[in-house]
Amino acid sequence: SQQGEEDPQALSIQEGENATMNCSYKTSINNLQWYRQNSGRGLVHLILIRSNEREKHSGRLRVTLDTSKKSSSLLITASRAADTASYFCATALIQGAQKLVFGQGTRLTINP
Amino acid sequence: NAGVMQNPRHLVRRRGQEARLRCSPVKGHSHVYWYRQLPEEGLKFMVYLQKENIIDESGMPKERFSAEFPKEGPSILRIQQVVRGDSAAYFCASSRGGENSPLHFGNGTRLTVT
Numbered sequence A: 001s002q003q004g005e006e007d008p009q010a011l012s013i014q015e016g017e018n019a020t021m022n023c024s025y026k027t028s029i030n031n032l033q034w035y036r037q038n039s040g041r042g043l044v045h046l047i048l049i050r051s052n053e054r055e056k057h058s059g060r061l062r063v064t065l066d067t068s069k070k071s072s073s074l075l076i077t078a079s080r081a082a083d084t085a086s087y088f089c090a091t092a093l094i095q096g097a098q099k100l101v102f103g104q105g106t107r108l109t110i111n112p
Numbered sequence B: 001n002a003g004v005m006q007n008p009r010h011l012v013r014r015r016g017q018e019a020r021l022r023c024s025p026v027k028g029h030s031h032v033y034w035y036r037q038l039p040e041e042g043l044k045f046m047v048y049l050q051k052e053n054i055i056d057e058s059g060m061p062k063e064r065f066s067a068e069f070p071k072e073g074p075s076i077l078r079i080q081q082v083v084r085g086d087s088a089a090y091f092c093a094s095s096r097g098g099e100n101s102p103l104h105f106g107n108g109t110r111l112t113v114t
Helices: none
Strands: A004-007 A010-014 A019-025 A029-037 A043-050 A055-058 A061-066 A071-076 A085-093 A100-102 A106-111 B005-007 B010-013 B019-024 B031-037 B043-050 B053-056 B065-068 B075-079 B088-095 B109-113
Touching: A004 A085, A010 A019, A019 A029, A019 A085, A019 A106, A029 A061, A029 A071, A043 A055, A043 A061, A043 A071, A071 A085, A100 B043, B005 B088, B010 B019, B019 B088, B019 B109, B031 B075, B043 B065, B043 B075, B075 B088
Parallel strands: A010 A106, B010 B109
Antiparallel strands: A004 A019, A019 A071, A029 A043, A029 A085, A055 A061, A061 A071, A085 A100, A085 A106, B005 B019, B019 B075, B031 B043, B031 B088, B043 B053, B065 B075, B088 B109
């Protein structure tokens, strides 16, 4: 079964609005990472949050982690058309921390 | 700064042929990972290598698939006797190593088996 599952599977919003994506996982983790993938391209690392951290910011990105609920959220504020992409969460398990397990992704569309 | 370089970008093979996918990691990175992605799905881990060693191949099919990361040269993912189900995008990623090192991805090789 999938370790990481994103919700929603697809999200469409107007430019300037905030976009929130959620990720749930099943087993204990060392860290959780968010990646972006534009169509036909490789993944780009956005942000990493360690298991002992609760919130992290990077520019217009805000990530939270709740290890008691085994969930994380990615908030993109003041969205832009260029934010249109698929977003994936990935968990690094405590055993085998080098191996990332990816969720199915959220397809985000920003309408101009 | 060259990122992860994968070639070819697109590869078409007939059933039964061999496919060789190449990956040159970011300069200075000694850890390489291969992932497979089917359309509209997430990435599935295949194999994790360090120079000359396979560290974790738990995601790689036991037959027909092999990977190497030699002391000199790129990492190679080799698929023998390809079947239609092997059609997918194959992504390579590299990192410096360490528990909190993010992965740097290439743009993938899209394999089509006809």
